[in-house]
Amino acid sequence: MRSSVLLVLKVLLLIFIGCEADLKEAFFHPDVEKRVKESFALAAPAPVPVGDTFEFAVFGDVHIGKAAGGYLEEFRRDVDSLGIEFFCVLGDITEHGTGAEYDSARNVLAAIAPFYPTIGNHDLYSASGWEDFKQTFGPATYAIQIGTRLKLIFFDTAEGEVGKTQFNWLEDVLADTNTTKLVFTHFPIYDGTIPGPFRLAANSERAKLMSLLVRNQVYAYCCGHIHGWRQTTVDGVQHLIVGTMSRALDFGSPGYLLFLVRGDSISWRFVSFDR
Amino acid sequence: MRLMLIFGFLALAEAVPVIPDIGLGYRIEPGVEEKGAVAGGIKIRFKNNAAVDAGVYGNIGDNFGLGGYALKGEFGCASVPWLNLHLGVQHQEWRDWRCGENRAFFLLHLTGLKRFEVGMGVAWRQGVFDRARFREPWVFTGPAGEWNILYRLEGLVLETARGELGLFLSNISRHQIHNPQMFPFGVRAGYQVVPHWRLAATCQSTVKGFSALLFSPGEFEIELGVRYEK
Numbered sequence: 001m002r003s004s005v006l007l008v009l010k011v012l013l014l015i016f017i018g019c020e021a022d023l024k025e026a027f028f029h030p031d032v033e034k035r036v037k038e039s040f041a042l043a044a045p046a047p048v049p050v051g052d053t054f055e056f057a058v059f060g061d062v063h064i065g066k067a068a069g070g071y072l073e074e075f076r077r078d079v080d081s082l083g084i085e086f087f088c089v090l091g092d093i094t095e096h097g098t099g100a101e102y103d104s105a106r107n108v109l110a111a112i113a114p115f116y117p118t119i120g121n122h123d124l125y126s127a128s129g130w131e132d133f134k135q136t137f138g139p140a141t142y143a144i145q146i147g148t149r150l151k152l153i154f155f156d157t158a159e160g161e162v163g164k165t166q167f168n169w170l171e172d173v174l175a176d177t178n179t180t181k182l183v184f185t186h187f188p189i190y191d192g193t194i195p196g197p198f199r200l201a202a203n204s205e206r207a208k209l210m211s212l213l214v215r216n217q218v219y220a221y222c223c224g225h226i227h228g229w230r231q232t233t234v235d236g237v238q239h240l241i242v243g244t245m246s247r248a249l250d251f252g253s254p255g256y257l258l259f260l261v262r263g264d265s266i267s268w269r270f271v272s273f274d275r
Numbered sequence: 276m277r278l279m280l281i282f283g284f285l286a287l288a289e290a291v292p293v294i295p296d297i298g299l300g301y302r303i304e305p306g307v308e309e310k311g312a313v314a315g316g317i318k319i320r321f322k323n324n325a326a327v328d329a330g331v332y333g334n335i336g337d338n339f340g341l342g343g344y345a346l347k348g349e350f351g352c353a354s355v356p357w358l359n360l361h362l363g364v365q366h367q368e369w370r371d372w373r374c375g376e377n378r379a380f381f382l383l384h385l386t387g388l389k390r391f392e393v394g395m396g397v398a399w400r401q402g403v404f405d406r407a408r409f410r411e412p413w414v415f416t417g418p419a420g421e422w423n424i425l426y427r428l429e430g431l432v433l434e435t436a437r438g439e440l441g442l443f444l445s446n447i448s449r450h451q452i453h454n455p456q457m458f459p460f461g462v463r464a465g466y467q468v469v470p471h472w473r474l475a476a477t478c479q480s481t482v483k484g485f486s487a488l489l490f491s492p493g494e495f496e497i498e499l500g501v502r503y504e505k
Contacts, residue, residue, distance in 0.1 A: 029489050031491060032306075033305075033306070121488065121489055124489060125488075158489070159489035159491060160483060160489070161306070161483065161491065162306060162307075163305070163306040164305060164306030164307075165306070166306070167306055167307070190402075190419055190421070192421070193420055193421050193422060194421070194422055195421045195422070195423075195454075197455065197456040199456075201454060201456050201457050201483035201493065202304060202307060202454070202457060202481075202483060202493055202494070203376070203400075203452075203453065203454055203457075204304055204307050204308055204369070204494075205304070205306070205307045206402075207369055207372060207374050207376065207402065208307055208308070208369070208372050210374065210402065210404055210419070211369070211372035211373060211374040211404060212372075214374075214404045214406075215373065215406075232418060232419075233418060234402075234404060234418045234419045235404040235405055235418065235419075
């Protein structure tokens, strides 16, 4: 019995070391309610001015600070060649959530194009993770309208939960019937018939969120976290899980989503870095 | 519901040993739902550890109305008395959100261990988000179905002539199946107040956050009920 307990403790320790997480932060990070309320006190980023036809990209899991580097240089070349107006980053922008990594992330990403970020679990892996995120990027929960027909909704699932305040806000913001709505966050709701552990944890929370998306006819729910490309449609809502931008953490099909907006119509394709 | 009525008539006729139960509960999952529950059920025991268990519950508060129902068969084998096979189905619905979930499962249950019960199994869970069909209990195909590993570990820490107290770590109960990355744990107690009447109480919470390595408490649930056992 004692050896079994020791074995479990050793495995947990290895997981923490392997993920380079701060043990204290694992239990004492600022919770989602606090983060969301603080996000609401901050100004949302300004919308990028666009024409009638434009393209934008979506990716996640950059993990700046991870030694092996990523695909950002390839992405920058695509931005230049395809004329991508802006991009959205779905969390895990940094590897350890340190101030130095946030500074580096801001410099690297801002040099490519205007961008809209939200937060991931790795961004909270240091004691100052949330404070540094706010100071570097602003809120993690916000909505912006691009042009006249497109609404981008970003929300915080950094620890795999939504929380009461954010649910209430989502109900309000999704009720808009005049725009095409895209939702961006870090955690998937659904990741296939043989699920990994890397999706929203609570069953009723998943049901409530899925129901909100279906009822409000959301065009797509875009997320990351599992470092692999997945696509499912659940009762009219597309669930798009983009791959990672980190070479070291790639578990299949690195790349980004490229959305094309042309007047009232919207379409997307997955651009792979397996070239 | 029809099965419950049939079981009720069987109990009245004393044709088979029937154990009815009724209880009240309270569940809070911060940010998701907060509700009271009224639950009832019936268990019929047969020979060789075989049994049928059926239950139904309603919500008071969020998602007011019918909450779900479940039916489970337990099958023993005379030559392997320490092993039971549980086969069951569960239906859960969230009326305010207009969605539901149907589950079918099997669980291999070791019963011969002193003071311990251990079970392992697999469930298929099918979310139903079609507003016209979310109340249908027989929908088991669709775009949001998934497999779910089941585990049940329960240990008795105190046992007297009239009562017992146990601890459990289990993601399956009569009406619920939790995702594998949530860890429901709790205390279960029973006490015989008068002959044939037994009080039963369960207090349960969950830890979530395994997939983010940022842990937080999940839901909190308490149930208090009474069971008639002849």
